[in-house]
Amino acid sequence: MNLMEAASGYLQIGELSRRSGVSTELLRAWERRYGLLRPARSEGGFRLYSPQDERRVTVMRNHLERGLSAAQAARLTLEEAERRPDEAPALARGIESLRDALDALDETAAHTALDRLLSDFSVETVLGEVVLPYLHELGERWARGEASVADEHFASNLLRGRLLGLARGWDGGSGPRALLACAPGEQHDLALIVFGLVLRELGWRITFLGPDTPLDTLDDATRTLEPAAVVIAASSPERIAGDEVSLRKLARNAPLWIAGAGASSVVGKKTGARQLDGDPLGAAALVARAQRE
Template structure:
């Protein structure tokens, strides 16, 4: 594929959009758009005399095609070769991609307790990919693998160091995002049997990305305290998450009672939603699934149905 020229090729009367508007239209943050341009040459905006990027409709359509490939599991490094091919072209098989090697690298860095490298990989993944892709293709699979490994061979040093790193990164992101949005407040809590906050932290990232304010409890908040917490924090919804099955009494008895007592929806996501789908299929608890981007996407229609939005 020939390298892309920096010279704009759009007709002079083409409507142009600033990067903030393109980010709003496509859901891709400005950091990622700049990375796609600089690192991979995937898009080619025009520039104002002061150097500000301006995007034409063709650029926006190209960004949407990039997202289609990424959502089909194609790594960003392979997208350039596919963009100009017919839409009927099949995505490369998973073995042809580099997601497996990225996951192996991330897991190795976590287990080596290499925090500078971990920070670099964290920021790189969020810069190069929409968060939903980074969660689905990288972070969630690695966390699932590690949790299964830790269940068989506990390694508290690795787990707690990784949790502390992830908590600090997500906490910074939530602090600034909560100040920048007026979206509904989600009260997000881990469940009692989850040994750490990794699932609830991934949920917090996704909810914040989708414009919600997030009040995060990375240790389980007692169910009896939920009504007071909702009232005092002015929360629009309670979202509970876990990577564990959780015990039968909590799932079958305590959780439905708590949902009935709340004046706002109570949702469940993470591995627990897959493992306990049949136990809570009917009733006041909303099972949102273990696909975290999809789970967070289901919040808005749920809040509309409840009359909150």
């Protein structure tokens, strides 16, 4: 493995552990006992884990969250990973149809592509393998000037509507409750909605306050609902860094997590908030596990 490959999504074990919330010891045990991870080697002999390894860790953790034993969870994870080559062409076709439809601003075709994907694959697969990669790609194309603001607005609004459609009833049941909100001034809520959908799949109830939520109103809602987790999304530090007093107050009333690219500046001892970095699928498993510990 050369440096270029190492730079393209491969992780050393410490980084994989940090992003997944699984200790390095447990990762090594899963690798040894179940063959769950198949690391390559760096030129210096370090193990390097691929995005597929990271995905298997997320799937394994989600099975454990559902109460399976480690051996059962590993068997299912590996079976699913092996089935994937058969599914890959259908998934690739679905992604292609969705991309073509969104690029053509064709709402009907985009919904048809999403209908097909959702009938053929699990919500988690559609979110993790289609929606998140599509949004990332759109962001990159937009930044390079290859997608217009109209393209971006059309795609993000259509997907947002669809995600909130999937979210219908996500506050039902008797599982632990998560209260989700974007930081004051923050409009980027797509990753937060995806996170809520995955947490819902893990049996949680979700209350979603959406974009631009003042911290004092979030605190009021926290007192009313007594959630097992409050998650605030912030795409840049200035959305959240100025109000450590409110964050501290919030963290006293419920376990507080801050997510998104703006999170790191305010987490830690000063506020009592914890950071959720990495992708929303892994983050949901991390919050679920923290609640059980």
